[in-house]
Every structure is written in structure tokens, then in C-alpha cells.
Amino acid sequence: MRNPVLVEVMRGALVESRHRGAVAVVDAEGAAVLTLGDVTLPVYPRSAVKPIQALPLIESGAADRFGFGDEEIALACASHGGEPAHVAVAARMLARAGLEAGALECGAHWPSHQPSSQALARSAAAPSALHNNCSGKHAGFLCVACAAGVDHCSYVGPSHPVQREVRAALESLTGVGLSEDQCGIDGCAIPTFAVPLTALAHAFARFGTGARMGQSRTKAAARIRAAIAAQPYYVAGSGRFCTEIMTRFGARVLVKTGAEGVFCGALPEQGVGIALKCDDGATRAAEVAMAAMIARFLPMSDEERAGLDLRLRPTLRNWNGTTVGGLRPTPDVIPGDPGLEPGETRDP
Amino acid sequence: MRNPVLVEVMRGALVESRHRGAVAVVDAEGAAVLTLGDVTLPVYPRSAVKPIQALPLIESGAADRFGFGDEEIALACASHGGEPAHVAVAARMLARAGLEAGALECGAHWPSHQPSSQALARSAAAPSALHNNCSGKHAGFLCVACAAGVDHCSYVGPSHPVQREVRAALESLTGVGLSEDQCGIDGCAIPTFAVPLTALAHAFARFGTGARMGQSRTKAAARIRAAIAAQPYYVAGSGRFCTEIMTRFGARVLVKTGAEGVFCGALPEQGVGIALKCDDGATRAAEVAMAAMIARFLPMSDEERAGLDLRLRPTLRNWNGTTVGGLRPTPDVIPGDPGLEPGETRDP
Numbered sequence: 001m002r003n004p005v006l007v008e009v010m011r012g013a014l015v016e017s018r019h020r021g022a023v024a025v026v027d028a029e030g031a032a033v034l035t036l037g038d039v040t041l042p043v044y045p046r047s048a049v050k051p052i053q054a055l056p057l058i059e060s061g062a063a064d065r066f067g068f069g070d071e072e073i074a075l076a077c078a079s080h081g082g083e084p085a086h087v088a089v090a091a092r093m094l095a096r097a098g099l100e101a102g103a104l105e106c107g108a109h110w111p112s113h114q115p116s117s118q119a120l121a122r123s124a125a126a127p128s129a130l131h132n133n134c135s136g137k138h139a140g141f142l143c144v145a146c147a148a149g150v151d152h153c154s155y156v157g158p159s160h161p162v163q164r165e166v167r168a169a170l171e172s173l174t175g176v177g178l179s180e181d182q183c184g185i186d187g188c189a190i191p192t193f194a195v196p197l198t199a200l201a202h203a204f205a206r207f208g209t210g211a212r213m214g215q216s217r218t219k220a221a222a223r224i225r226a227a228i229a230a231q232p233y234y235v236a237g238s239g240r241f242c243t244e245i246m247t248r249f250g251a252r253v254l255v256k257t258g259a260e261g262v263f264c265g266a267l268p269e270q271g272v273g274i275a276l277k278c279d280d281g282a283t284r285a286a287e288v289a290m291a292a293m294i295a296r297f298l299p300m301s302d303e304e305r306a307g308l309d310l311r312l313r314p315t316l317r318n319w320n321g322t323t324v325g326g327l328r329p330t331p332d333v334i335p336g337d338p339g340l341e342p343g344e345t346r347d348p
Numbered sequence: 349m350r351n352p353v354l355v356e357v358m359r360g361a362l363v364e365s366r367h368r369g370a371v372a373v374v375d376a377e378g379a380a381v382l383t384l385g386d387v388t389l390p391v392y393p394r395s396a397v398k399p400i401q402a403l404p405l406i407e408s409g410a411a412d413r414f415g416f417g418d419e420e421i422a423l424a425c426a427s428h429g430g431e432p433a434h435v436a437v438a439a440r441m442l443a444r445a446g447l448e449a450g451a452l453e454c455g456a457h458w459p460s461h462q463p464s465s466q467a468l469a470r471s472a473a474a475p476s477a478l479h480n481n482c483s484g485k486h487a488g489f490l491c492v493a494c495a496a497g498v499d500h501c502s503y504v505g506p507s508h509p510v511q512r513e514v515r516a517a518l519e520s521l522t523g524v525g526l527s528e529d530q531c532g533i534d535g536c537a538i539p540t541f542a543v544p545l546t547a548l549a550h551a552f553a554r555f556g557t558g559a560r561m562g563q564s565r566t567k568a569a570a571r572i573r574a575a576i577a578a579q580p581y582y583v584a585g586s587g588r589f590c591t592e593i594m595t596r597f598g599a600r601v602l603v604k605t606g607a608e609g610v611f612c613g614a615l616p617e618q619g620v621g622i623a624l625k626c627d628d629g630a631t632r633a634a635e636v637a638m639a640a641m642i643a644r645f646l647p648m649s650d651e652e653r654a655g656l657d658l659r660l661r662p663t664l665r666n667w668n669g670t671t672v673g674g675l676r677p678t679p680d681v682i683p684g685d686p687g688l689e690p691g692e693t694r695d696p
Binding site: 002009011012013014016017018019020042043044105106107108109110114117118119121122124132181182183184185186187188189192194260261278279280281282285318319320321322324325 | 350357359360361362364365366367368390391392453454455456457458462465466467469470472480529530531532533534535536537540542608609626627628629630633666667668669670672673
């Protein structure tokens with residue numbers, strides 16, 4: 001099966017580039033509400049499952065023990081931009097557990113937030129693991145280990161008690177047995193297990209609604225959702241899709257990006273979870289496709305719709321600020337979306 | 349027609365992402381040597397045609413008048429990283445024509461070469477148009493205008509004499525009438541005309557061999573090729589594909605990257621031009637596909653082949669430096685390439 005084109009990149013009157021992919025929208029019972037393309041092929045969810053990976057932090061009592069509030073819990077679910085506030089909260093989480101940045105095993109990289117990266121360069125400092133976009137998740141892992149009194153060394157390894165807890169939470173919510181032969185190593189060194197998009201969407205339907213989980217897990221998921229809704233800046237950062245969308249829609253939308261074109265989310269009031277992947281790994285297209293699912297399934301005001309449209313049909317500008325094109329979802333993704341201009345060819 | 353998967357991105361034992369695209373290899377007579385996918389669809393060549401866009405700089409006599417050597421001519425063909433040496437040569441080109449950076453109409457952006465960008469941030473300076481990856485091409489355009497004694501204002505516009513010269517060179521080499529209704533605005537503000545990959549490959553076969561062009565154009569193309577072969581650092585920069593490949597193979601290979609997954613090139617001794625585009629606009633896959641065409645058509649030593657393999661099957665590492673996967677061409681691109689591992693699925 002070949003996946004449909006989900007998103008087109010326009011320049012002038014022509015389609016310049018095309019992004020194929022698959023989308024699953026599933027309810028908490030596991031029933032498919034919408035599928036596009038092959039939703040049965042296992043895909044690595046990468047960072048898109050961070051909210052689920054944060055469940056042990058709450059369920060173990062570690063978050064309470066270290067006095068974590070919304071900022072810390074949101075950062076534990078984050079792919080953040082390495083802005084100073086992100087770095088400060090990650091450092092605070094570690095300090096509460098009596099640890100320093102050296103305990104992080106995620107590796108270091110320059111902040112993806114360009115002004116923060118430039119400011120760091122100006123200060124003549126090199127980035128540390130605290131600037132890694134996953135530092136909040138890793139700080140959370142370390143806190144789980146410390147609260148349980150287990151050695152935190154090699155906490156990124158698949159056999160460490162923390163990763164076993166994380167894996168169990170993913171297996172329980174996806175309903176899929178995770179397999180070592182469908183396991184890769186993520187950018188931040190932890191295991192990433194491939195699962196079908198339908199199972200990821202099912203997991204997010206459960207996580208978003210609290211349905212079909214044990215009572216303590218329902219409560220833990222609610223606490224994570226509330227933290228993210230209260231502090232969406234700490235899940236991504238300035239100018240970022242996840243932060244902007246959840247700032248706009250509050251607790252009505254949960255969205256989380258992952259590397260290589262994966263996006264997961266939930267619309268709690270609609271009772272559905274969403275999981276999608278662009279075949280080619282493109283974040284720009286995954287964002288448009290996720291915006292399209294929100295536009296399609298979430299009732300909203302005209303003002304909200306106009307705001308969402310900036311992410312649904314983002315404009316491309318050149319270095320002089322001139323509009324040269326833009327991205328748009330195809331009619332496969334949003335039926336009735338404005339059609340082709342004369343002379344355009346959509347997909348040969 | 350749906351284009352084949354050209355490049356796969358592996359993580360662990362699975363294909364994580366897939367890049368589709370089309371490839372044309374054509375000789376100077378215009379005969380197709382190899383085609384993959386739809387090579388008749390017009391695509392914007394973007395920066396991949398910069399060596400052809402530099403022809404008026406030589407043919408007009410401007411390069412001679414201003415005393416340009418290999419560095420200046422190579423930079424006129426460049427998508428450079430904004431390294432200090434690139435910026436210095438662009439400034440020198442402008443100075444020879446009595447101009448300053450303010451004459452450039454390409455817009456400013458931070459250097460893509462990260463250490464140069466960080467050094468610029470440390471110096472508390474903001475980027476200028478000289479740091480724009482196209483500043484050498486634009487400096488060349490300005491020199492053409494100045495040498496001809498025409499007003500250089502709005503030299504980026506389609507009706508300016510410089511752009512009319514550039515367009516005429518492209519029409520002549522591609523053999524295609526360029527059309528306003530298949531024209532977009534490039535990132536650096538000049539027009540980009542969509543043409544089929546077969547026509548782009550034909551243009552590069554002519555450019556690379558000097559065949560099927562007038563005598564003065566044959567000489568001009570040879571001068572540009574010699575400049576690029578002598579100074580490949582000025583066409584891209586440190587760590588970049590074009591610079592590395594042409595440093596390795598010298599005048600036997602001409603390659604030039606373009607935005608949105610386009611790559612053009614020529615193998616002069618084999619008498620062929622190459623043009624390819626990844627549907628999704630991914631540079632990482634376009635590089636692998638171009639490396640595959642070189643591997644397939646250029647005779648080379650074992651040592652050269654081992655060097656090329658680093659670009660044909662590049663390794664992906666995480667932030668700790670651990671190998672987590674890599675890219676590879678599919679058997680559609682290189683028949684007989686190592687097959688799938690047990691349990692892998694290539695394309696559902």
C-alpha cells in the first residue's frame with residue numbers, strides 16, 4: 001500500500017514538493033474513526049509519546065515527593081527549545097533529587113531556539129545536556145530512579161527499572177506487546193519501540209480521556225494533561241507548534257511532536273486519539289496534517305479557526321519577507337479543501 | 349505516475365522513513381541514459397542551476413574586467429555556508445565593481461555553517477546579505493550589471509537585463525522555453541523557472557562537456573568548471589556534500605545542490621548530465637541519490653569508492669555519538685545494492 005499525499009508545498013502556481021503519510025484517529029474503545037494510508041505498519045513514535053513516558057513519574061509518587069508542579073511535569077513531557085526557562089526547570093528538577101546535570105545521559109546539543117542558541121554562543125558557553133530538548137524527560141527518569149532508591153546509572157538502557165516501567169506504560173496504553181526486534185535507539189539514547197499508528201492513536205485516546213485505564217493511571221494522566229494545558233510553553237517553547245496550539249485551545253487539545261514526521265495527540269472532549277507519520281520524516285508536513293485533524297474533528301469558533309489556519313496553511317516567505325508559497329493539506333486530509341488552481345498538477 | 353522510493357532511512361532493524369523521487373541521466377545529444385520516476389514533470393531547479401546562471405558573468409566579460417579568479421567564479425556558483433572566507437570573497441567581488449553589501453537584494457540570514465554562525469553571534473554582530481548562501485551569485489549579477497553600465501537596482505526582477513540574460517542561458521542549455529506561468533520566486537528573490545528533469549540533465553550534459561553550445565559558451569562553461577574544480581570550498585563549504593565530492597573527484601564530477609531536494613550534476617568524461625528531485629524536498633535524500641548516480645556511472649578506484657560510500661550510506665548517530673541507523677539507496681537506484689535484513693519491510 002502506498003500512502004496518500006497528505007500535504008503539498010506550493011511555490012508560485014506549482015506544487016513544488018509533496019509529503020505522503022498515514023493518519024489514524026481512534027476512540028478509547030479502539031474503534032477507528034478515520035484512517036488514511038497504512039496505519040498497521042509499525043512506526044517509531046520517538047518523542048511523540050513523551051506524555052505517556054511521564055506516567056511513571058506521577059504513578060511512582062516521585063513528582064509528589066520532589067514537590068513538582070505544572071512546570072516540572074510539563075517539561076518531563078517536552079521536546080523543548082533549550083530556552084533559559086526550560087534549562088532552569090530541568091536543573092531545578094535534578095536539584096530536588098540531589099543530582100546535577102552530569103547525571104543526564106541524553107547528550108548535549110545547541111538549543112533549537114535560535115535566539116537562545118545565539119545568546120549561549122555570545123556567553124562563550126558550550127551547550128550541556130540541560131539544553132538537550134529531552135532534558136526534562138530525562139530529569140523525570142532520574143527522579144523516578146532516585147525516588148525508588150535504585151542506582152540511576154545507565155537509566156537509558158532497556159533493562160533499567162525506569163525503562164521497564166516506561167515500557168510497561170506504553171504496552172498497557174497501546175495494547176501492543178513491545179518487541180526487541182522492533183526497537184531502535186532514540187536520539188536521546190533511550191529505546192523507541194515501533195507500534196502501528198492505530199495503537200498509538202488508541203493509547204492517546206485512553207490518555208486523553210482517562211477511559212479504559214486503572215483508577216490511579218486515570219488520575220495520573222489527568223494530572224499530566226492539566227500540567228501541559230497550564231504550562232504549554234514548557235512542552236516545546238517560543239514559536240513552536242505544540243505550544244501555540246495548546247495555548248490557543250487549552251485542555252481541549254493535547255498534541256506532541258516526535259522526530260521523523262510523527263505527531264500524536266488527543267481531543268479529550270471528542271474522545272479520540274490521533275497518530276500520524278509522514279513517510280519522509282518531515283516535521284513541516286506532520287504539523288499541517290495534525291492541524292488538519294484538529295480542524296476536522298474539534299468544534300471551534302471562527303476566531304479559533306482563523307488562528308488555526310496559520311498552522312493549517314502556513315505561508316513560505318523568502319529572506320526578504322516576500323510571500324513565495326505555502327503548505328496546504330490535500331483533499332484526502334480535509335475533504336472540500338480549496339481545489340487546484342488552473343494549470344496546477346497535484347500528483348502525477 | 350508515482351515516483352519510486354529512492355532512499356530509505358534505517359533505525360535499528362526497521363525502515364523509519366522513505367524518500368521518493370525522480371532521476372534523469374541524459375547525454376549531450378539529449379538522449380536518456382537512465383530515468384527513474386516521472387522525469388517530465390516541471391520542477392523548480394532552485395540553486396542547482398547556479399553554474400549555468402553564472403554564464404553571463406563570464407560571457408559578458410565582467411569576470412575579466414573585474415579581475416576575477418577561481419575563488420570569485422566558484423563563489424558565483426555557490427550555495428555557501430557563510431563562513432568568513434565566503435563572506436570575504438563576496439565582499440571583494442562587490443568592491444571590484446565599486447559596490448557595497450547594501451546593493452545585494454538577496455536578504456540576510458545567519459550562516460548555515462554552525463561554527464561561523466556562533467562566531468558571528470559571539471561578535472555581537474547580526475548577519476548581513478553577505479552571509480546569505482547566495483551572496484556570491486548575487487555579487488556576480490551585480491558585476492554583470494555594472495560591467496554593462498546598466499542600473500543595478502531591482503536586478504533580481506524578471507525584467508531586469510541581468511535576469512533576462514540568465515534566463516536566456518537557461519533556455520538555451522535546457523532547450524526548453526521558460527514560461528511565466530511556471531515561474532516561482534526563489535529564496536533569494538530571483539525567478540526560478542520550472543523545467544523537466546530531463547531538460548535539466550540535458551543542460552548539465554552540455555555544460556559539463558561543452559558540446560552542443562556555441563564556441564564562446566563552450567569556453568565560458570569550461571572556465572566555470574575549472575574554477576569550481578580548483579576551488580570547491582567556495583561552492584559550498586566545510587563539511588558540505590558538494591565541496592567534499594568535488595574535492596575528492598576534481599574535474600571528473602560537477603555537482604550542485606538546490607533547495608527542496610533538487611540536485612544537478614555532470615560527469616564530463618562520461619558525457620552525461622544528472623538531475624534529480626526528491627518529491628518531499630529532502631536534501632539528505634537528494635545527496636544519497638546523487639552519490640548513487642556517481643557510484644553507478646563514474647569509474648573509480650577502491651579508495652575513491654570507500655570515500656564515496658560515506659555519502660552513499662551515511663551513518664546516523666544520536667547526541668551521545670552512538671550509531672542508531674543510517675541512510676541507504678534502494679535497489680531502484682543502485683541495482684544489486686545489499687538487500688533487506690530479515691524482518692525488514694521496505695515499502696508496504
